[in-house]
Amino acid sequence: MYRYDTLDKEFLADRATEFREQVARRLSGEITEDQFKPIRLMNGLYLQLHAYMLRIAIPYGSLSSRQLRRLAWIARTYDKGYGHFTTRTNLQFHWIKLGDTPDILDHLASVDMHAIQTSGNCIRNVTADPYAGATAEELDDPRIWAEAMRQWSSLHPEFSFLPRKFKIAVTAAPKDRTAAKVHDIGLVLKRARDGALGFEVMVGGGLGRTPHVGPTIREFLPVNRLFSYLEAILRVYNRHGRRDNMFKARIKILVAALGAEEFARQVEAEWEKIGTASDLPDTELARVRAAFSPASFETLPARSEAFETAKAASPALARFVRNNVKPHKKPGYAIVEISLKAIGETPGDATADQMDVVADLAERYGQDDIRVTHEQNLVLPHVKLDDLPDVHAALAAAGLATPNINLISDIIACPGLDYCALANARAIPVAQSIAEHFRDQDRAEEIGELKIKISGCINACGHHHVGHIGILGVDKKGEEFYQLSLGGSGAEDAAVGQILGPALPANRVAEAVDLLVDVYLRERTGGERFLDTFRRTGAAPFKEAVYAEAR
Amino acid sequence: MPKLVKFRDGGMIALDDAFTHVDDEVSLPPGDVIISLTRFQAEGERLLSEGRSVGVRLEAGEEVEALAYDLPRIAVVAPAFPKFRDGRAYTAARLLRERYGYKGEVRAVGDVLREQAQFMVRCGFDAFEPADGSSPEQWEHAARRFRHVYQRAADGRTPAFAEREA
Numbered sequence: 001m002y003r004y005d006t007l008d009k010e011f012l013a014d015r016a017t018e019f020r021e022q023v024a025r026r027l028s029g030e031i032t033e034d035q036f037k038p039i040r041l042m043n044g045l046y047l048q049l050h051a052y053m054l055r056i057a058i059p060y061g062s063l064s065s066r067q068l069r070r071l072a073w074i075a076r077t078y079d080k081g082y083g084h085f086t087t088r089t090n091l092q093f094h095w096i097k098l099g100d101t102p103d104i105l106d107h108l109a110s111v112d113m114h115a116i117q118t119s120g121n122c123i124r125n126v127t128a129d130p131y132a133g134a135t136a137e138e139l140d141d142p143r144i145w146a147e148a149m150r151q152w153s154s155l156h157p158e159f160s161f162l163p164r165k166f167k168i169a170v171t172a173a174p175k176d177r178t179a180a181k182v183h184d185i186g187l188v189l190k191r192a193r194d195g196a197l198g199f200e201v202m203v204g205g206g207l208g209r210t211p212h213v214g215p216t217i218r219e220f221l222p223v224n225r226l227f228s229y230l231e232a233i234l235r236v237y238n239r240h241g242r243r244d245n246m247f248k249a250r251i252k253i254l255v256a257a258l259g260a261e262e263f264a265r266q267v268e269a270e271w272e273k274i275g276t277a278s279d280l281p282d283t284e285l286a287r288v289r290a291a292f293s294p295a296s297f298e299t300l301p302a303r304s305e306a307f308e309t310a311k312a313a314s315p316a317l318a319r320f321v322r323n324n325v326k327p328h329k330k331p332g333y334a335i336v337e338i339s340l341k342a343i344g345e346t347p348g349d350a351t352a353d354q355m356d357v358v359a360d361l362a363e364r365y366g367q368d369d370i371r372v373t374h375e376q377n378l379v380l381p382h383v384k385l386d387d388l389p390d391v392h393a394a395l396a397a398a399g400l401a402t403p404n405i406n407l408i409s410d411i412i413a414c415p416g417l418d419y420c421a422l423a424n425a426r427a428i429p430v431a432q433s434i435a436e437h438f439r440d441q442d443r444a445e446e447i448g449e450l451k452i453k454i455s456g457c458i459n460a461c462g463h464h465h466v467g468h469i470g471i472l473g474v475d476k477k478g479e480e481f482y483q484l485s486l487g488g489s490g491a492e493d494a495a496v497g498q499i500l501g502p503a504l505p506a507n508r509v510a511e512a513v514d515l516l517v518d519v520y521l522r523e524r525t526g527g528e529r530f531l532d533t534f535r536r537t538g539a540a541p542f543k544e545a546v547y548a549e550a551r
Numbered sequence: 552m553p554k555l556v557k558f559r560d561g562g563m564i565a566l567d568d569a570f571t572h573v574d575d576e577v578s579l580p581p582g583d584v585i586i587s588l589t590r591f592q593a594e595g596e597r598l599l600s601e602g603r604s605v606g607v608r609l610e611a612g613e614e615v616e617a618l619a620y621d622l623p624r625i626a627v628v629a630p631a632f633p634k635f636r637d638g639r640a641y642t643a644a645r646l647l648r649e650r651y652g653y654k655g656e657v658r659a660v661g662d663v664l665r666e667q668a669q670f671m672v673r674c675g676f677d678a679f680e681p682a683d684g685s686s687p688e689q690w691e692h693a694a695r696r697f698r699h700v701y702q703r704a705a706d707g708r709t710p711a712f713a714e715r716e717a
Contacts, residue, residue: 007699007711014697022666038636039666121636151701151711157673158645158704161638238642239614273650278703284712 001064001369002147003291004112011154012109015116019043020102027099044090044118045101049421052096055118056108060128060146060170061089061372065359068370070111072355078104083355085340085348087412087463088125088167089372090118094419121249122160123153123234127169127178130371133295134381136329137173139189140197144289145170145226148280151288152227159234163241164249166234167206170199179374179490181205181213182466184251185233190220197223203233203263204255207460211496212252215260217267224285228278232271236263295367295382300332304385316401317392319441323403325388332385336366338378338395339402339410343435346428347413348376357398365391375412375451377405408450408517409435412463416456416473417480423456425473425480430454430509437510438517447517450530451489466490468531469513470497482509486516486542487534498539501547515545555658556679556690558672563691568680570606570627572660585629585658588613591621599624608660611639615646622653627678632661641674648675648705668693675705 004012026036040046044055056071063071071091075083078100079093086092096104108114117124128146132138149168153159159166169178172189180186186202198220205214221229233251242248255263311318326335338358341347350358358378362370365387366380373379383391395401404410411434414420416427431454438444453467464470470485481503488497504512517530519541524533534542555568570583575590584598585606598605606627607618618628628647630640640659647653658678659671665685672694679690699711709717 005715007714011697011699011701011711014699018696042666121638154701155669155697156702157670157700158641159638160670161636161641161667235642238638243611243637243639277649280712281716283716287712287715 001062001293002143002288003293005291008151009109009112012112012114015114016102016105016109019105023098023102038120041119042117042122043101043105044115045096045098046119047421048094048419050419051094052098052101053419054093054096054101054104054115055086056091056093056113056115057118057125058089058091058113058372059150060126060132060143061130061374062128062143063370063372064111065363065368065370067111067113068355068359068362070107070113072352072359074104074107075352075355081353082349082351084346084415085350085372085376085378087374087376087414087461088118089127089130089374090125091372092415094415116154117160119165120160121162121164121166123149123156123162123166123168125167126150126153127167127180127183127374129171129173129177130373130379131173131177131326131335131381132371133292133369134328134333134335135173136327137175139172139191141289141292142170142172142189143292144285145187145189145223147292148227148285148288149230152230152280158231159238162234162238163243164246164251166237166251168230174492176490176492176494177373179463179466179494181492181494182207182211182463182490183214185230186214187226189223192220199223199226201229201233203267204252204260205494206250206252207463207465208250209247209458209460210253210256211460211465212256213494213496214252215255217260217264224282225276225279227280228274228276229267229271231278232267232274235270235274236266240266295369297330297333297382298384300330300384300386302331304332304388307385307388310389314389316396316403317389319445320392320395320401320403321388323407323445324401324405328382330382334383334385334388336380336383336388336391337373337405338380338400339404340377340400341404341410341435342399342402343409343439344432347411347431350378354398354400357394357400361391361394375410377410403441404444406449406451407444408438408447408452408513409444411435411452411454412467413454414456414461416454416462420456420461422459423473424458424475425456425482425506427454427456427462427471427473430471430473430482430506433510434513437514447521448529450517452513453488463490464488465496466494467497468529468534469516471509472503474503476503480506482506484509484512484516484546486539487531489531493531500539500543504546512546516542519545556681556685556687558677558679558694563687563694565687570604572608583626585627588617591625592617595621606656606658609640609643611637615643615651619651622647622651622655625655627656627658628653629658629660630676632659632663635662635664635667637662641670644671644674644676645705665689665693669696673700673702673704673706673708 202214371379413431417423455462485497583604604626630643
């Protein structure tokens with residue numbers, strides 16, 4: 001974890017004071033709700049269907065036990081005892097009272113947390129690989145760059161009123177767990193032949209109404225030039241991005257309109273003028289690197305007898321390990337994914353008690369390190385194999401051992417019409433009905449990796465465009481219908497899914513997914529995933545299965 | 552005479568505005584004026600030769616580069632905020648200060664709100680026409696809110712990374 005220094009802490013304290021004064025002006029009637037709206041939106045406070053929603057930033061999805069415990073405490077004290085982890089790796093509380101928010105921000109600041117830039121047309125929370133520092137695949141620790149970007153983007157004087165919101169992802173592994181190609185900027189760490197570190201820079205990816213996979217505008221940007229280059233991109237966007245229509249204001253529209261080549265040319269021209277003045281000095285980059293308390297690993301054998309014995313004795317543990325435990329860079333350690341997709345529950349929700357359990361486990365077994373994934377799960381990145389049986393037992397006791405990571409019931413869903421004022425349709429009940437339908441774990445494992453993503457409206461917060469199966473809720477004369485799209489991916493093989501056919505009524509969605517799965521199981525060859533089979537066969541057999549009887 | 556919030560000697564003060572904003576359709580009064588870029592391009596030469604101080608209002612879509620060669624003789628550049636959430640004027644101000652070394656007044660006009668005071672000051676604005684009626688004291692309070700900043704910008708404040716080195 002990055003350790004905040006006095007400056008970082010004072011910055012957050014000043015922000016909390018500012019917001020307290022602003023709320024006081026609203027509560028005293030000095031300013032109207034209309035005047036207050038842009039102010040609260042700078043602090044992640046939304047007015048939703050039933051109450052205020054407060055979105056708390058979890059920078060690059062990284063939490064300490066102390067921070068997670070504080071979130072649990074806030075959930076109990078100010079909300080209904082639970083919180084919702086989002087696809088931006090933030091945490092939302094959906095039942096907040098306006099008058100409580102200044103106190104909540106103070107409590108957050110006391111554990112180095114905040115709600116800065118979790119809304120508004122500014123640079124939002126940076127996404128980084130949730131396996132950072134733990135996977136053997138990575139070239140460098142992407143959190144260092146994510147933290148440097150967090151600081152750089154915090155109350156950026158020039159880029160806090162962009163045409164539209166702006167999201168950056170950074171990863172250093174070939175397997176992309178950040179959806180970098182569908183971010184406004186995706187940064188992938190690369191090594192040049194001479195060993196120098198740099199970023200491949202992709203710009204203009206995004207979902208929403210007009211999904212795009214971001215084109216690469218620079219193959220190799222030396223890492224020490226990152227901030228001047230970001231400034232150049234943001235400046236071109238701030239000046240030339242559309243402001244006449246909020247649905248055409250994201251950078252993807254500008255990049256598509258200019259063409260990637262012309263956009264790149266403009267960025268490079270601006271970058272040349274900026275020079276190195278905006279780059280962070282190497283000393284600061286070194287300081288940020290050093291401020292990440294290094295994980296302290298013991299020298300362990302690659303094989304743990306205690307773990308192997310326990311696994312042989314417990315089919316439940318064995319299943320959990322098959323699906324939720326991933327290889328670690330150090331012998332004798334593992335990465336543990338904690339699914340927040342228990343069958344029948346709301347995807348991404350965690351109760352205060354569950355948060356406390358995870359915090360305790362991280363402290364006791366996991367080097368005080370917790371990550372949130374953009375797929376709305378949690379990760380304990382450094383767990384000893386020896387400790388896995390205990391960790392699994394504790395998770396199981398808290399309802400947190402659902403062994404379904406990347407399986408069909410590991411569904412991303414936005415809050416949908418159950419909470420959100422923008423939604424056309426509910427998303428959570430659809431996710432629940434699909435998960436119920438596939439609750440047989442043997443069958444789910446046989447189906448293998450299958451990413452279902454559900455959005456309750458065209459804004460695509462549930463990332464349906466990049467679901468292997470994407471589901472979009474639409475309103476048809478007051479009735480909820482769901483449009484299926486297939487073949488999308490947000491990973492290194494990013495693509496936007498193709499719409500399968502006419503939208504289906506809610507009660508046919510789970511059944512349609514079942515039909516799609518049957519086609520896949522029939523057609524697959526070798527080790528193909530659903531996505532691979534779809535890409536090989538095309539949509540025809542899938543379409544036939546879902547719509548045959550209608551004809 | 553309308554009041555202007557002006558950044559001076561590290562603090563904010565209220566000043567009588569010596570300049571008159573003049574729309575394109577209106578004939579020019581005597582004295583110091585702030586006019587549009589179009590009008591400046593047509594009439595600037597003549598006005599300057601009359602010995603007046605001339606300021607230019609820069610609309611959000613207008614490029615600061617268009618003024619580059621005239622900057623030494625322009626007393627005020629006034630990048631406009633058509634709405635507070637239109638952030639193009641921040642870029643204009645930074646470029647004026649950092650790229651062109653402009654030493655004259657950079658004045659925030661339009662939907663100018665105290666919530667944005669710190670961003671404006673940091674980008675190099677040194678004069679403000681607050682649309683929310685905020686006083687110099689309120690403006691200064693808002694502009695000085697944060698003890699630390701994370702970026703180098705036009706105000707010359709020491710960013711956190713340099714503070715840490717000191």
